[in-house]
Amino acid sequence: MAHRVLIPTALRPFTRMQAAVEVEGPSLGELLQALVRAYPELRPHLYADDGRLRSYVNVYVNEDDFRALQREETPLAPGDVVSLVPAIAGGMR
Amino acid sequence: MIVLADGVLTALRMHAEKAYPEECCGILLGTLQDDTRLVIEARALDNTSPEPRRRRYWIGPEEYRAAESAANSRGWQLLGFYHSHPDHPARPSAYDLAHALPWHSYVILGVEGGRAGEWTAWVLAADRSRFEPEAQREEARWRIEC
Numbered sequence: 001m002a003h004r005v006l007i008p009t010a011l012r013p014f015t016r017m018q019a020a021v022e023v024e025g026p027s028l029g030e031l032l033q034a035l036v037r038a039y040p041e042l043r044p045h046l047y048a049d050d051g052r053l054r055s056y057v058n059v060y061v062n063e064d065d066f067r068a069l070q071r072e073e074t075p076l077a078p079g080d081v082v083s084l085v086p087a088i089a090g091g092m093r
Numbered sequence: 094m095i096v097l098a099d100g101v102l103t104a105l106r107m108h109a110e111k112a113y114p115e116e117c118c119g120i121l122l123g124t125l126q127d128d129t130r131l132v133i134e135a136r137a138l139d140n141t142s143p144e145p146r147r148r149r150y151w152i153g154p155e156e157y158r159a160a161e162s163a164a165n166s167r168g169w170q171l172l173g174f175y176h177s178h179p180d181h182p183a184r185p186s187a188y189d190l191a192h193a194l195p196w197h198s199y200v201i202l203g204v205e206g207g208r209a210g211e212w213t214a215w216v217l218a219a220d221r222s223r224f225e226p227e228a229q230r231e232e233a234r235w236r237i238e239c
Contacts, residue, residue: 009171010194056192058154085158090189091149092178
């Protein structure tokens, strides 16, 4: 079952400038893994070296933050749309 | 190259000085032509960092999404972000690097004793190992013509 994944501006250079791609996955975690297999250059920007999603990566299933769901274990239903939305953090030290 | 349209740098400096001694932050909207990013509008955002705002800034996902929508509605791009370094050089920190997004421009303003000074612009290297300086220019042409 393919789901629509919305790609933020920052990551579009790694999805051939597509703002949305179709990826299959029965759960959110499997969908994200399928996404980085399809677009390998995304991986270092989505995942840290320890394999966890980077802290600035926010994932929504429809309008729901995946942290309020079952995180990567969240099952996906037909028609669910997944959005990747970064947060921006920084500072001088 | 990143080019700040006339008035943008003034807006950034005013925001940085108003926020002092805390860091300010905001978004940069404009157009992309070949390798030139023309910043037409800077939008100041509240620094909502839960950490000390004298050394941290935070722009949440809702703001990122709103910024993309604002850019799209005008046929522009969300080109990047700016923030200030109060009493600290306008150079990206290790913390900046660890949290940086690819592709976007990061503009940093130094603020010394409440007065905005140097500005610099940076883009994350493809391998995330460092920031690369971005050629920068303030576009004063419109001011001269007026």
